[in-house]
Amino acid sequence: MGFCDFTFILEACWISAFAMLGVLVRLWLGKLFELMQVTSESTALFHDLPANAMGCFLMGFLTSRDSLLKQLHPTVHIGTSTGFLGSFTTFASWNLSVADLFIMGQVASGFVALVIGTQTALVSWVMGSQLAAVVEYWFPERVPEDDEEIVPFLKSHHLAYIGLPLLGILFIGFSILVWQDDGRNRDEVWIATLLAPVGALGRWQLARLNKRGGWFFWGTYAANMLAISIDVVVESVIVAEETANLVLLAIPTGIAGCLSTVRTAILRRKPRKIFVLSEHGIFLP
Numbered sequence: 001m002g003f004c005d006f007t008f009i010l011e012a013c014w015i016s017a018f019a020m021l022g023v024l025v026r027l028w029l030g031k032l033f034e035l036m037q038v039t040s041e042s043t044a045l046f047h048d049l050p051a052n053a054m055g056c057f058l059m060g061f062l063t064s065r066d067s068l069l070k071q072l073h074p075t076v077h078i079g080t081s082t083g084f085l086g087s088f089t090t091f092a093s094w095n096l097s098v099a100d101l102f103i104m105g106q107v108a109s110g111f112v113a114l115v116i117g118t119q120t121a122l123v124s125w126v127m128g129s130q131l132a133a134v135v136e137y138w139f140p141e142r143v144p145e146d147d148e149e150i151v152p153f154l155k156s157h158h159l160a161y162i163g164l165p166l167l168g169i170l171f172i173g174f175s176i177l178v179w180q181d182d183g184r185n186r187d188e189v190w191i192a193t194l195l196a197p198v199g200a201l202g203r204w205q206l207a208r209l210n211k212r213g214g215w216f217f218w219g220t221y222a223a224n225m226l227a228i229s230i231d232v233v234v235e236s237v238i239v240a241e242e243t244a245n246l247v248l249l250a251i252p253t254g255i256a257g258c259l260s261t262v263r264t265a266i267l268r269r270k271p272r273k274i275f276v277l278s279e280h281g282i283f284l285p
Contacts, residue, residue: 030051
């Protein structure tokens, strides 16, 4: 599938639009738990823990209940799974938080954060898949054999075309917020949201390498390692100009946060423990 292929363009639009929504939900969920004094960057309960837990829960539920959507609209399906769920969770900031704890000398907290982050994501995924099994038992999902049983709007191709105007509306809307909103913290959120498609699309393309690496998922590994590297580089750079500094601060949240994902990492890790050690171990001091 080439870059000029129409299906490729539609999928890219859906992934980009849902990536913007995913990073927005992740940021505001993190701020909510921070205001409630549940999470903190200086403790084992890191800032993005609630988003990773909820994202893995949704992943466990939706991956068990997505056969109808995947069959009728693969374009919309890849937007919700790769775009939204992939950007809702983040691997890079989690590992950077662990590294920061080690650097500050809080070795015990660093190991606890590593364990809590991994186990919370795995348990959330299992809970979501078990809930899907319960729902499937009481409300079996049946894929219609006759096209007439499908709602006309759903069986048409019009739903796939919504991705392009949706992306345009979101991009224009968040651009206006960046221009008009005077709050510095909110500006960082809007800029990170605008940068989200860059990371999500990069992860989407790198995922193709997963099919070529045999038992080791090189695409997921490369995306997560690249995202963590971006976080480390950006954290070490200081810019005096305010606007440039805002963009710089938004890069880890927007690009790196969407380039890496706990969603894919947890799904890939389930049967392959060596993959877990290689992803985490490379950044342990």
